[in-house]
Structures are given as C-alpha cells and as structure tokens.
Amino acid sequence: MPETNRGLSIGQVAELTGLSVHTLRFYEREGVLAAPVRRGPGGRRLYSKSDVEWIHLCVNLRATGMPLPAIRQYAEFIRQGTGDEEQLLALLRQHRDQVATQIEQLTESLGLITRKIGAYAEQLARGAGGPVRCTPPPAERR
Amino acid sequence: MPETNRGLSIGQVAELTGLSVHTLRFYEREGVLAAPVRRGPGGRRLYSKSDVEWIHLCVNLRATGMPLPAIRQYAEFIRQGTGDEEQLLALLRQHRDQVATQIEQLTESLGLITRKIGAYAEQLARGAGGPVRCTPPPAERR
DNA sequence: CTACGAGTTAGAGCCGACTCTAGATCAAGC
DNA sequence: GCTTGATCTAGAGTCGGCTCTAACTCGTAG
Structure with missing residues (x-):
C-alpha cells in the first residue's frame, strides 16, 4: 500500500473517483488536470488530496455534460492563475445555465x-x- | 411542395423534428421507427402524422439518454403488437426511473x-x- | 532469486451516434 | 429538352470519450 509519504496511487484514486486508471491517465494527457501530478520513485503517480478533489469536480462536470475541451479550458484558467478569473466565472456560469x-x-x-x-x-x-x-x-389526443 | 396526398416529405419532417434528413434515414435503417414509412411515386418517403409523432417521441427519448437499441426494442414491441405489453411497460418504467x-x-x-x-x-x-x-x-471546507 | 501485481509509456482500437459522399433518380419550372 | 433542387441507396468517414494492448519497470512476498 503506497501511502508511503502522502499521496495516493492511481489505483486508489480510481477506486475513490469511480474512473478507471486508463481514464485517469487519459485525462492527464488531455490536460484536464489542474496541476501536474507528483511522481514517486520509479516515476509512479502520487495524487494529492487536492488532485483528487479536482478529479471529483471533473467527474461532476462530465456528468453534467461538459465536454473535455471545456474542462481543459477551465483547468488552463486555473493553471495560469491570474487575469482570467472573469473568463473562468463566465465559463462556469454558462455551464450552470446549461445544466439548469x-x-x-x-x-x-x-x-x-x-x-x-x-x-x-x-x-x-x-x-x-x-x-x-x-x-x-x-x-x-383527447 | 409534396403535400400531394397526405404525407410529408423527409425534408419537411426534418424541419418539424429538428433531426437532419440523414438522421431520419439512419433511424429508419436502424429500425427505430415503429411503422414502415409509406413511399410515394419514385420511391420517396411520405411520412404520416403518426410517423411524425413517433419521431417526436424518439427525440424525447434520445434527449433523455435512451440509447438507440432500447428505442429499437420499444419499436419492436409496438410492431409485434401483442403479448409483450408488460415488457414494453417495464422498459418505459425503467427509463422513467433512470430519468428521475x-x-x-x-x-x-x-x-x-x-x-x-x-x-x-x-x-x-x-x-x-x-x-x-x-x-x-x-x-x-467551512 | 523469482514471481507477481501494480505501475509506466505510446499508440491502436472501439463504440455510439451521427454525418457525409457519390452517383443515380425524379418533379417542376423555364 | 434542360436545369435545379430535393430525394434515393449504399457505404464510408467523423467525433467524442474512453478502453485496451504491448512491452517494459518496479517493489515486495515467499
């Protein structure tokens, strides 16, 4: 059990989030993760608690029909960190309206x-x- | 305007239902239409009012996430006409629950x-x- | 030491639902 | 008759979102 040093394995995160390990790696490649995942010895992914929170959010967004490119955009706004908060809010508000x-x-x-x-x-x-x-x-017809 | 003799052209039905003519033909091939579409001279489709109603229903079912195979199944129950009403009801009830x-x-x-x-x-x-x-x-977290 | 299970990458494959193409036919207007 | 635009068929292509494979590397248990 790789709870070595704070950080969950990809398998554990898969369990927690309901995604497959395949999908987790796929999401990472696609840039939908807000922050790069830390790596442990041997190059293995170690997910932080906030990584997992973000992934949970992604699951929610997907479940409400947000396409991956939009989530990637969201993630990019977060990554850049500055200047585009309005755009980020706009993106979320638009999605909220769509869900409604x-x-x-x-x-x-x-x-x-x-x-x-x-x-x-x-x-x-x-x-x-x-x-x-x-x-x-x-x-x-009556 | 081919309102020749009762029956709408595929283009008109496309307008009415919001589906493309491609999709209408595709649905027909896939067996999601409850009844065969009548053909006019030259082999052109002539949709009856009830065809259009059924298609509207299909649009609703699709919009609520029912996959095409399930709709085809529904259509088959209708086509057979007898014996499987319970199954039909079961199918619809299950879908209703899923939508809920x-x-x-x-x-x-x-x-x-x-x-x-x-x-x-x-x-x-x-x-x-x-x-x-x-x-x-x-x-x-508050 | 070796076997095993879980991880790694790059890339291919799959599935559902369309969407489009090619080439032919038809109906109506000039 | 000729053109134009809608329609026809069969079949190929696209797209999003996974899902799987192959070939390899670890780390620990026995």
Whole structure:
C-alpha cells in the first residue's frame, strides 16, 4: 500500500473517483488536470488530496455534460492563475445555465414519459390481450 | 411542395423534428421507427402524422439518454403488437426511473457548481488581482 | 532469486451516434 | 429538352470519450 509519504496511487484514486486508471491517465494527457501530478520513485503517480478533489469536480462536470475541451479550458484558467478569473466565472456560469436548462427539459420529458406509461397501463388494464395497435402509441389526443 | 396526398416529405419532417434528413434515414435503417414509412411515386418517403409523432417521441427519448437499441426494442414491441405489453411497460418504467435519477444527480451537481461560482465570485470581489491559487479551486471546507 | 501485481509509456482500437459522399433518380419550372 | 433542387441507396468517414494492448519497470512476498 503506497501511502508511503502522502499521496495516493492511481489505483486508489480510481477506486475513490469511480474512473478507471486508463481514464485517469487519459485525462492527464488531455490536460484536464489542474496541476501536474507528483511522481514517486520509479516515476509512479502520487495524487494529492487536492488532485483528487479536482478529479471529483471533473467527474461532476462530465456528468453534467461538459465536454473535455471545456474542462481543459477551465483547468488552463486555473493553471495560469491570474487575469482570467472573469473568463473562468463566465465559463462556469454558462455551464450552470446549461445544466439548469437540461434539468428543465428532462423534467418535461419525464412528464411525457410518465403520461405515456399511464396510457399504456390503462390500455393494458381494461382488456388484457385486447385492442392492440401496431401504429404508434396512443397519443394523448383527447 | 409534396403535400400531394397526405404525407410529408423527409425534408419537411426534418424541419418539424429538428433531426437532419440523414438522421431520419439512419433511424429508419436502424429500425427505430415503429411503422414502415409509406413511399410515394419514385420511391420517396411520405411520412404520416403518426410517423411524425413517433419521431417526436424518439427525440424525447434520445434527449433523455435512451440509447438507440432500447428505442429499437420499444419499436419492436409496438410492431409485434401483442403479448409483450408488460415488457414494453417495464422498459418505459425503467427509463422513467433512470430519468428521475438523472434529474436528481443533475440537481445535485447544479448545486455544487453554483457554490463553486459563489466561491470564485467572492474571491474575485475582495481583492481583484488578489490571492491567486494554482492548486485546485477553493473547496467549500467551512 | 523469482514471481507477481501494480505501475509506466505510446499508440491502436472501439463504440455510439451521427454525418457525409457519390452517383443515380425524379418533379417542376423555364 | 434542360436545369435545379430535393430525394434515393449504399457505404464510408467523423467525433467524442474512453478502453485496451504491448512491452517494459518496479517493489515486495515467499
């Protein structure tokens, strides 16, 4: 167990974050990590606590549909450290708005799906093996 | 304008649904359409109103992350028409649950992003060009 | 000493969902 | 008749995001 000297192995980070070791290395190559990962003896990666925090954030951003190039951009702003805080904020705000929109749309679609389920369930209830439709589903034209 | 005889052209359907004509043909090949599309003279597609409704539903399902194979499965249940209504309902219910979960997770991430924005904004407000951090962002450890 | 498991790199491969191309056909307007 | 623009088919190409392979190096356990 390489807890040698503060710093987690790639395998441990994979466990913690739910990403594969492949993906972790891939993200690093792609420049989505905010800071370079420290290396231990033999050139092995040693992830700091803040590395792991950042990766968790990346997982969140990915889960909300932010593409890797955007995350890389974010990471670059952090790396440069100065001058572009406004741009960074703009990037995050834009993404926040997109996520909000996404939630709205999903909620709407959820309603539609739920109604569809209701329609099918009803149809199935009265007359099992009853009136079958080969054409598209019972649209709620009523 | 090929409104010859009831039935929309592929171009019109593309406009209506927001899909490209390429995608419409692709979906058809992939078997995600519930019913075969009628053809006009010269072999051109003529979409019925219910075709268009179904496609709209497909757009919704895709937008909520249902993969094409699942939609094809749905379409197959519809095409067969009988016996598998329960399976169809199961498929839809499962997807509904997934969408609900998705919304929950997005909402959670939205909160996180919003907090992050707050933190950056604050940092930026007091001391513009002030304390710059190259390490990952100010975690809300408070 | 050696075997093993976990790590390293560079690069290839894969998958889902489109997206586009080529070459032919068709329908309508001049 | 000729041109223009939409359509047709079959099949190839693209893109994002992983995912895997090969060949090698470590470090520790037995």
